[in-house]
Amino acid sequence: MAGSNASGKVFLKACECLTPFGQSAETLAALLRGERAMQLRSVLGREGGDAVPIALLPGRVLDETAPPSWMEPVRKLLAPVNAAGWGTARRPVFVTSSNFGAGNMHAFRRSGDEAHMKYGALVNCVEWLREQLGWQQNVTIFSHACVSAHLGLLQASRVVEAGLADEALVFSFDFLSPFVSGGFHALKILNADFPAPYMNRATGSIGLGDGAGYAVLTRTKGDFSISAQSMYNEMHHFTANQPDGAGFEACLAPIAAQLAGRRVWLKGHGTGTLDAGRMESGAFAKAFPGAPLVGWKGSLGHTLGSCGLVELAIASAALRSGRTPGTIGSGAPTFTAEVALEPFANDKFDGVICASNAFGGAHAALLLSHA
């Protein structure tokens, strides 16, 4: 078992995301309306296969292209902060993803077209991205399945808190491909059903979504602060969680200890799988009794390694607007009474705990609040 915590405070100078609905404001508005971004699409793109819930950026297809079709949307997403000159000693970049260009590597294997290899391997992909975005060489890559973005945030926070950097840019991107959707489909957790996070039903299912996000962290003023972060790895099994849910609880404990009576709402991971949903919602109810729990992957799908940043940007937008979207796609009965199915006003709360979980019992959580 291993834990890793940061208790200092960093500010979010900027935080934004990209989903099939648009950036955080458009995404928040769609979630508040209860809209679902996912549609049933062929799991292998043009090669067909079963229809499964997938959410793609408008105009993008699942099949790989060279260069990748996600580059221009990413360039637009980063435009407001990218002019500042990133990748220097005092302004490092942390890139996280669980996919990088895995789809292009698969396309190369299938087609033999070497154009795909420029984006296919992890380091190639980030190097290409660095050149495209004009970053200097101080770019660090982290990948830890679906807690990748949290890991990037934690490491960037430490660098900023320690005074080793003036600001840090954390950027995460996960765009779908037949390689990724086919893999989850083979596991049978991506199937014909739309996900219903935290719903106590007979069959679980997830959906997948395109997503990217960024955060600029500073030691000085921003609209929001991250005042506690926790990561915990169960080391129990290389894919499975400890069955009693102790890993979820261990990750939340350091955050709970720092709340000091503050009222929070909870943005959970909530992919739609049954075992993890039951354990996660149970751990939340135990650590934060009565706090409303929401999950948004029933609309957006799971944006994999980027979900921590995508959903952080949406949570920031929710705090800014005073309204929190409910758990879209879910319904009664839920695993715990705290699962909020409908939107609610969040102006009486002091902040939100955002959590993500990953294959192999890796857990992450942070406390976000108005600065």
Place this chain on the structure above:
Amino acid sequence: MTDPLISRLKHLIVDTLRLDGVTPADIDESAPLIGSGLALDSIDALELVVKIEKEFGIKIGSSEESRQALASINSLASFIRARTAG
């Protein structure tokens, strides 16, 4: 007399998963396949599901169904029979 489907499944498991030191005769058809018993893990289960779908031309729809089907050799045989009947 050995059920031909049970025998086929035992061979398929040993061959697909390349189980060192395990022969088809060693596999107890009522013992759990995952965790205890044969102690297969989730990656083994994934390989097995893909192989079974291809070999028998059936679909396993969800992870819950997969777990139920892979409870033992006997349950796997029942699952396949139910899906291929008629």
